Every structure is written in structure tokens, then in C-alpha cells.
Amino acid sequence: xxxxxxxxxxxxxxxxxxxxxxxxxxxxxxxxxxxxxxxxxxxxxxxxxxxxxxxxxxxxxxxxxxxxxxxxxxxxxxxxxxxxxxxxxxxxxxxxxxxxxxxxxxxxxxxxxxxxxxxxxxxxxxxxxxxxxxxxxxxxxxxxxxxxxxxxxxxxxxxxxxxx
Numbered sequence: 001x002x003x004x005x006x007x008x009x010x011x012x013x014x015x016x017x018x019x020x021x022x023x024x025x026x027x028x029x030x031x032x033x034x035x036x037x038x039x040x041x042x043x044x045x046x047x048x049x050x051x052x053x054x055x056x057x058x059x060x061x062x063x064x065x066x067x068x069x070x071x072x073x074x075x076x077x078x079x080x081x082x083x084x085x086x087x088x089x090x091x092x093x094x095x096x097x098x099x100x101x102x103x104x105x106x107x108x109x110x111x112x113x114x115x116x117x118x119x120x121x122x123x124x125x126x127x128x129x130x131x132x133x134x135x136x137x138x139x140x141x142x143x144x145x146x147x148x149x150x151x152x153x154x155x156x157x158x159x160x161x162x163x164x
Contacts (some may be wrong), residue, residue: 003037003051008091012049014137017056020071023113027057031069034059039080043089045127047134050090058131062124071109073132077099082122085156086140088131095153096144096145100126 006012020027030053038046038059048057060068080102087095104125107117120128121148148156 001033001036002040005041005089006052007038008052008141009086010090010125012052012054013134013139015049016137017049017054019047019056019080020109022072023109025109027071027109030057031059035061035067035069041089045131046089049134049137056135058128058135060124060127060131062127067110068118068128069111070106070108070128071110072129073106073128073135075104075129075132076107076117078162079103081144082124082126082134084126085153088125088129088130088140091139093139093150094141094147095150096141096147098126098140098143099145100129104129106132119120123151131153 030048034046034051037051044062045058045060048055048115056072058073060070078101081099082102082156083097083099085095086098102125103119103121105119106128107115108117110116
């Protein structure tokens with residue numbers, strides 16, 4: 001089942017979210033439905049508050065088949081920094097540059113209740129930080145350095161490629 005995306009300024013996006021205390025069939029269904037909702041909206045990540053659920057659950061898939069279903073995620077280590085463009089399903093047609101750690105270590109539980117620790121780099125690290133921020137009531141617009149018009153996105157990425 002696809003959920004409607006909760007849009008800013010809905011107050012649920014600004015709340016602290018409840019930790020998961022048990023792995024249940026309902027949680028598995030939520031994870032499946034969040035994934036379906038994320039794909040249907042061309043996202044690479046989604047957090048439970050974005051589908052109206054006040055829970056510490058987020059999903060990230062920046063490469064097809066490399067899915068991270070994170071329950072009660074915590075960033076336990078950060079290093080480096082980089083600035084890049086972000087957008088958000090809950091804030092359509094809004095983009096901006098945000099400074100994030102370029103490498104992180106995240107601890108979380110998977111859908112089976114196993115504790116997982118993952119080192120993430122670059123875009124995966126950025127996506128995980130973005131979704132974990134959602135679980136703490138923080139939106140990317142709280143961290144924007146410069147906004148970029150939707151029409152300017154293509155030029156921004158073309159400029160980035162020539163600088164690499």
C-alpha cells in the first residue's frame with residue numbers, strides 16, 4: 001500500500017519520533033509500504049514521519065538492490081565534510097546545498113531485529129544523514145546554505161561534472 005507523503009509544514013515532520021521496542025508483522029508491513037511509497041515517488045530515502053508515522057524507522061536505497069531498512073538508527077561516527085544538493089519528498093520542488101559528513105558509521109536494527117553497523121560514504125552517507133535527521137524533526141531546509149531553483153539544477157550538476 002502506498003501512503004500519501006506528508007508535506008511541510010505538517011507538525012509531524014518536526015516531532016521527535018518513538019523508538020521501536022518490538023519487531024512485529026505491522027512493522028514489516030510498514031517497511032514494505034514505505035518502500036513502495038518511496039519508489040512510487042522517485043525517492044532514494046524515506047522516513048516514517050513522511051508517511052504520518054511517529055516512529056524511528058527510515059529506508060534508504062541509493063543503488064537498486066542495496067536497501068537499508070533502519071530501525072532506531074544512530075550515527076555513531078562522522079568524518080569529513082562535503083557540500084551537495086538535496087531535495088525532499090516532503091518539500092517538493094525545493095532544492096539547496098547542504099553540508100554533511102562525507103563518511104559516517106550508523107548503528108541500527110534491521111527488520112529481523114539484528115543489530116547492524118554500516119560505514120557509509122558520499123551519497124549513501126548523505127542520504128542516511130538526511131533520513132536520520134527526519135527522525136529527529138530536522139528538515140534539510142534547516143541546514144541549507146544556498147537554495148537552487150529547480151530550473152538551475154541541471155546547470156548545477158553540469159558544472160559539478162566539469163569540476164571533477
